[in-house]
Amino acid sequence: MKIKSIKSLWGMEGSLESQLERIVAAGYDGIESPLPDQLEIIGGTAVEEKHFVSLLQRYQLDYIAMVFTSGNHVESFREQVQRATTFSPIMINSHSARDGMSYEDQLAFFEKTQAIEESLGIPVGHETHRGRAMFTPWTTTALLREFPELKLTADFSHWVCVCESLLEDQVEHLEMAFQRTIHIHARVGYDQGPQVPHPGAAEYALELSTHEQWWKHVVQLHKDAGTQLTFTPEFGPPPYMPRLPFTNQPVTNLWEVCLWMKHRFEGMLN
Numbered sequence: 001m002k003i004k005s006i007k008s009l010w011g012m013e014g015s016l017e018s019q020l021e022r023i024v025a026a027g028y029d030g031i032e033s034p035l036p037d038q039l040e041i042i043g044g045t046a047v048e049e050k051h052f053v054s055l056l057q058r059y060q061l062d063y064i065a066m067v068f069t070s071g072n073h074v075e076s077f078r079e080q081v082q083r084a085t086t087f088s089p090i091m092i093n094s095h096s097a098r099d100g101m102s103y104e105d106q107l108a109f110f111e112k113t114q115a116i117e118e119s120l121g122i123p124v125g126h127e128t129h130r131g132r133a134m135f136t137p138w139t140t141t142a143l144l145r146e147f148p149e150l151k152l153t154a155d156f157s158h159w160v161c162v163c164e165s166l167l168e169d170q171v172e173h174l175e176m177a178f179q180r181t182i183h184i185h186a187r188v189g190y191d192q193g194p195q196v197p198h199p200g201a202a203e204y205a206l207e208l209s210t211h212e213q214w215w216k217h218v219v220q221l222h223k224d225a226g227t228q229l230t231f232t233p234e235f236g237p238p239p240y241m242p243r244l245p246f247t248n249q250p251v252t253n254l255w256e257v258c259l260w261m262k263h264r265f266e267g268m269l270n
Contacts, residue, residue, distance in 0.1 A: 003219065003269060004029040004090075004230045005262050006064055010042040011237030011254045016052070020059045026259055030062030032093065032232050035083060041068065043237065053087060064183065064230065065089040073097050074112045081120060091123040091183060091230065093153045097133035103142070106133045110147050117149075125153035125183045130194070136162055137173030144176050154181040155234070156214055157189025164191045166210045178217045184231040186215065186265050195235060197242050197251045200260055212268055219269060233261035 007028040012019045034041045036052035067080035097109045134140040188199040196204040222229040
């Protein structure tokens with residue numbers, strides 16, 4: 001089984017080519033980002049599609065496409081994932097539906113999008129993200145029980161923030177999520193936010209070890225099944241990253257904290 005490390009373009013600066021050069025030099029296997037004309041979503045600059053594809057090929061990087069549903073969520077999903085297939089992604093990470101939708105509307109959304117996924121031939125992970133249908137452990141479990149083929153991008157930092165805890169009372173829901181996870185966002189959250197200032201800081205040792213135990217469960221399931229797993233150390237820039245008061249300076253270097261998390265995750269596998 002191959003576990004691939006993926007670098008998010010979120011918060012990176014400079015030309016796309018310079019970003020990819022740096023990513024390759026750091027030993028990542030691929031990138032994760034919105035479609036090339038939607039890079040503004042993560043603070044980047046839109047690029048021409050052919051240029052995007054040519055750079056991925058030149059640097060031999062895998063691509064995880066991100067899609068974000070809105071408006072008519074089913075049609076938004078359909079249009080974006082069909083476009084995403086033209087870039088030959090190894091998977092698609094979807095921010096799906098909304099937390100404020102009724103459960104019946106969420107069921108209708110996933111019933112239709114599951115049919116769309118079947119026609120793609122590309123794995124889709126629906127992210128456990130605040131503001132989306134899977135923003136809590138229990139809402140996610142309810143949907144997973146309804147749709148046995150539904151897969152997750154697991155970002156447990158969001159659940160930690162939403163539940164204001166390290167999910168000690170959510171074991172059953174976590175176990176269900178582990179079984180359906182195909183991609184991990186390896187970011188460490190704490191009970192008051194989705195991103196600790198630095199995962200290596202001693203004051204967040206408990207949060208780090210707790211997240212690592214969750215990730216190890218997912219890794220072991222994929223090892224046992226012989227299936228591919230990917231992970232992205234998806235720490236974000238300010239204002240996601242805490243800032244110093246009055247100076248507005250980020251408390252740590254985004255590139256370095258992502259690289260620290262990459263090495264830590266890889267070390268966890270040994």
